Amino acid sequence: xxxxxxxxxxxxxxxxxxxxxxxxxxxxxxxxxxxxxxxxxxxxxxxxxxxxxxxxxxxxxxxxxxxxxxxxxxxxxxxxxxxxxxxxx
Numbered sequence: 001x002x003x004x005x006x007x008x009x010x011x012x013x014x015x016x017x018x019x020x021x022x023x024x025x026x027x028x029x030x031x032x033x034x035x036x037x038x039x040x041x042x043x044x045x046x047x048x049x050x051x052x053x054x055x056x057x058x059x060x061x062x063x064x065x066x067x068x069x070x071x072x073x074x075x076x077x078x079x080x081x082x083x084x085x086x087x088x089x
Contacts, residue, residue: 001014001054002014003015007047007050007051007054008034008047008051009037009038009039010033010034010037012030012033012034012037013030013031013034013051013055013063013067014055015030016030016063017055017061017063022062022063023062024062024065024066026062027062027063027065027066028066030063031063031066031067031070044070045071048067048070048071049071051067052064052067052068052071056068
């Protein structure tokens with residue numbers, strides 16, 4: 001099985017499945033690193049589905065749980081404020 005793919009350019013998900021005793025919080029950190037390592041404009045949902053198909057044979061593995069949660073909870077980011085949205089006098 002290939003370690004580095006276009007869906008996992010640094011092999012982070014591949015390695016997460018091989019870390020014995022990895023925790024869910026560690027998998028969340030790995031997931032964030034993975035998301036930041038994707039090329040700009042990459043579609044995350046299809047990549048997560050493919051990664052789950054490829055590595056997620058054990059649905060109880062913390063990374064499988066994190067990827068599945070990501071498929072259901074990641075939404076398109078919306079601007080909620082900040083200095084650019086404030087009224088200027």
